[in-house]
Amino acid sequence: MGRRTDADGMGLNAMMVKSKGDSTTSDLFSDLLSPDQVAKRLKTYKPLSKPVWSDHKAKLIEKYLAFFVYITKHGTYIDGFAGPQSPEHPETWSAKRVLESRPRFLRNFFLCDLDSEKVNRLQALWESQPPKEKNESKRQCVVLHGDFNTRVDEILASGTITEKEAAFALLDQRTFECDWRTVEKLAQHKKTGNKIELFYFLAAKWLHRSLSGFKGDAARATGRGHRVDSATGLAYPADGSGGPGLHPGAGGSRAATGPWPWPGASAPAPGSAP
Numbered sequence: 019m020g021r022r023t024d025a026d027g028m029g030l031n032a033m034m035v036k037s038k039g040d041s042t043t044s045d046l047f048s049d050l051l052s053p054d055q056v057a058k059r060l061k062t063y064k065p066l067s068k069p070v071w072s073d074h075k076a077k078l079i080e081k082y083l084a085f086f087v088y089i090t091k092h093g094t095y096i097d098g099f100a101g102p103q104s105p106e107h108p109e110t111w112s113a114k115r116v117l118e119s120r121p122r123f124l125r126n127f128f129l130c131d132l133d134s135e136k137v138n139r140l141q142a143l144w145e146s147q148p149p150k151e152k153n154e155s156k157r158q159c160v161v162l163h164g165d166f167n168t169r170v171d172e173i174l175a176s177g178t179i180t181e182k183e184a185a186f187a188l189l190d191q192r193t194f195e196c197d198w199r200t201v202e203k204l205a206q207h208k209k210t211g212n213k214i215e216l217f218y219f220l221a222a223k224w225l226h227r228s229l230s231g232f233k234g235d236a237a238r239a240t241g242r243g244h245r246v247d248s249a250t251g252l253a254y255p256a257d258g259s260g261g262p263g264l265h266p267g268a269g270g271s272r273a274a275t276g277p278w279p280w281p282g283a284s285a286p287a288p289g290s291a292p
């Protein structure tokens with residue numbers, strides 16, 4: 019018996035090209051489109067009109083909170099990283115969708131961002147809300163300028179989130195901005211009642227890449243007292259020393275955003291309601 023070759027073994031038929039007058043084999047890749055056909059098909063794809071993931075995320079949070087308040091009939095919304103990711107697509111902005119959703123059962127809002135321009139947008143968003151209607155509870159909002167990892171202490175100390183207060187916190191960071199200690203503080207705040215519900219964004223898609231660029235000690239950085247600059251992956255002390263200006267200090271530039279107790283604050287939380 020001779021040695022088995024490609025010619026009599028697997029794959030030969032697939033390799034055959036149909037020759038003229040040959041009715042026993044078929045054309046290779048007969049279903050391939052011509053370049054013209056491909057070009058025509060490509061023309062049918064439109065560019066995305068908005069960032070789809072952000073859009074879905076904002077809708078998910080809005081819907082989740084709609085069901086949340088159907089049960090609780092009240093509540094506090096904390097958004098630690100609240101500025102719009104895509105200001106040109108306001109419909110993908112979670113804070114906006116939540117503030118504008120109905121029924122308006124959520125009563126207290128804490129919206130924080132590090133970026134002063136985004137803080138201005140948050141303030142404008144709040145001020146653009148229509149006044150309260152008959153049978154609606156008064157709503158109040160504190161817009162906070164600064165590092166949420168620091169400002170979360172003031173939110174929790176403000177007395178707004180009592181054991182009986184239903185609360186939801188959105189931690190929509192880009193990658194490493196939210197210290198794990200911040201998650202712990204929120205999780206441990208309520209002792210006997212239902213916990214503050216947490217929606218924590220984990221950057222699963224690019225986490226490996228981000229971690230591989232780490233120059234600092236990841237465990238220290240994401241643990242107590244340290245934070246990481248998302249652009250460089252470097253770890254800095256949480257007091258702001260050595261960091262790239264990530265800590266404008268407790269007390270932002272706006273009267274309404276200074277440290278607790280906030281000016282004009284009346285327990286349980288200050289109001290700047292329109």
Ligand SMILES: C[S@@+](CC[C@H](N)C(=O)[O-])C[C@H]1O[C@@H](n2cnc3c(N)ncnc32)[C@H](O)[C@@H]1O
Pocket residue numbers: 072076098099100101102103104110111112113130131132133136164165166167190191192195
């Ligand atoms: C992913 S975006 C938030 C997107 C937003 N939730 C939305 O629905 O469009 C992250 C935001 O966090 C802000 N940020 C970054 N570091 C922060 C920090 N340490 N504290 C508070 N905000 C921070 C950024 O300025 C940015 O606006």
